[in-house]
Amino acid sequence: MTVLQIWALAGIPEIGTGADLVAVIADASVETPLHDGDIVVVTSKIVSKAEGRVVAATDREDAITAETVRLVASRTSETGHMTRIVENRLGIVAAAAGVDASNTPAGTVLLLPLDPDASARAIAAGLRERLGVAVGVIVSDTLGRPWRIGQTDAAIGAGGVRVFEDLRGTKDAVGRPLTVTQPCVADELAAAADLVKGKAAGLPVAVVRGRADLVGPLDLPGARSIVREAENDMFRLGTDEAYDAGYAAGVEEVWDESGSGR
Numbered sequence: 001m002t003v004l005q006i007w008a009l010a011g012i013p014e015i016g017t018g019a020d021l022v023a024v025i026a027d028a029s030v031e032t033p034l035h036d037g038d039i040v041v042v043t044s045k046i047v048s049k050a051e052g053r054v055v056a057a058t059d060r061e062d063a064i065t066a067e068t069v070r071l072v073a074s075r076t077s078e079t080g081h082m083t084r085i086v087e088n089r090l091g092i093v094a095a096a097a098g099v100d101a102s103n104t105p106a107g108t109v110l111l112l113p114l115d116p117d118a119s120a121r122a123i124a125a126g127l128r129e130r131l132g133v134a135v136g137v138i139v140s141d142t143l144g145r146p147w148r149i150g151q152t153d154a155a156i157g158a159g160g161v162r163v164f165e166d167l168r169g170t171k172d173a174v175g176r177p178l179t180v181t182q183p184c185v186a187d188e189l190a191a192a193a194d195l196v197k198g199k200a201a202g203l204p205v206a207v208v209r210g211r212a213d214l215v216g217p218l219d220l221p222g223a224r225s226i227v228r229e230a231e232n233d234m235f236r237l238g239t240d241e242a243y244d245a246g247y248a249a250g251v252e253e254v255w256d257e258s259g260s261g262r
Contacts, residue, residue, distance in 0.1 A: 004210040007032065008196045008203035015204075017052040022126030025205055029131075036134045037212020039161055040127065041193035043204035044112055044141040045100065047119050047157075053111040060101050063109045067097035073238025085144075085238065090116065091227040092156060094143050112141065116157025117222030124159035125218055136161035136215040139223070140190035146235060153194035155186035158223040162186075162214045184226055185214055 009028040015021070025040060034040070048054070057063040061082075070087040077083070088097040090112060098112040113119045116139045124137040139157030144150070155163060163186035193206035230236065237245060 002210055004192070004208060006192055006196050006206060006208050008198075008201075009205045009207065010203065012046070012202070012204055015046040015049040017049065017054070019046075019050040021046065021050050021123055022130055025123070026127060026130050028205065029207070032207075034127065034131055034133050034135050034207065035209065037209070037215050038133070039136045039138060039189055039208040039211060039215060040123070041138045041140055041190055041197075041206045041208060042120075042123065043197060044098075044116065044139050044156060045103070045110060046204045047113045047116070047123075047139055048100075048110050051113055051119065053113060054104060054108050055111060056107060057109040058107060060096075060099060060109055063099045063111070064097045067099055067111060071241070072236065073241050075238075088112070090156065091224065092143075094141075098141060098156075113139065113157065117159065117224055118157075119159075120157035120161075120222065121159030121218050124161075128160075134160070134215060138186055138190055138193075140193065142194075153190040155184075155190045155223045155226065158186050158220070160215055160218045160220060161189075162216055162220055163223055163226055165214070185211070186223060186226065189214075 009025065009032075011028045012024060015024070021042070025042070055063065064084060064086070067088050068084070068086040069089060072085040072087060072093055074082060074084045083095060084097075085093065085095055086097050087093050090098075092098065092112075100110040101108075104110050120137040120139045124135060127133070127135050127137070137157075137159045138155045138161055140153040141156045142151045143154045145152065163184065165183045165185045189208050189211070193208055197203045197206050
């Protein structure tokens with residue numbers, strides 16, 4: 001039976017540009033030392049702050065546009081608020097491209113780390129060297145889910161952690177072969193860690209103990225490998241956007257065939 005222990009690290013100070021997250025996490029773990037096989041889950045916001053990803057932006061919508069590579073869907077509420085679901089520079093599909101205006105100075109917004117996998121590997125490498133323990137690191141961010149209301153934390157960066165638990169080729173409890181079962185354990189760990197971090201408790205780092213089997217070399221595939229490739233994505237557009245695109249394609253086809261513009 002697998003038993004998990006998950007706790008938030010207390011004593012993490014406000015993080016500014018240039019902060020040494022390895023030192024901050026190491027210092028915060030003194031009372032409950034990290035062990036081999038522990039997985040440290042770090043909220044992306046403090047990684048972004050440490051990496052200086054705070055940028056001036058008088059209009060958050062402009063910042064979202066700058067981070068967007070593809071619009072998936074947009075909706076305007078009755079109050080006039082527009083929500084955009086987009087693919088950002090990291091390939092992640094999310095509301096507002098991951099641009100965050102909360103808990104940042106007025107007139108600024110916070111962008112996601114440039115390379116969350118590299119950030120996670122750097123923190124993992126630093127903790128391994130400083131503390132002498134083989135830990136993995138996940139960088140997490142809050143994402144919505146299609147078909148389901150609400151948000152949950154997911155892994156956007158991973159260093160020294162197996163992001164999938166591949167059960168293909170094994171058998172279920174009654175002996176049937178599993179052919180497609182591949183749990184995304186990195187996302188599950190990120191969501192579990194958020195239960196103790198919270199959104200406004202000032203606890204941006206948590207530790208998960210009990211899944212040492214998922215901790216491995218620093219060059220394991222990162223969280224970027226979780227993003228579904230375009231050719232395998234059956235839901236690349238919102239319903240209205242897909243209809244509009246299909247209608248436009250149909251009109252163009254008629255135009256090309258008849259020249260009449262019908």
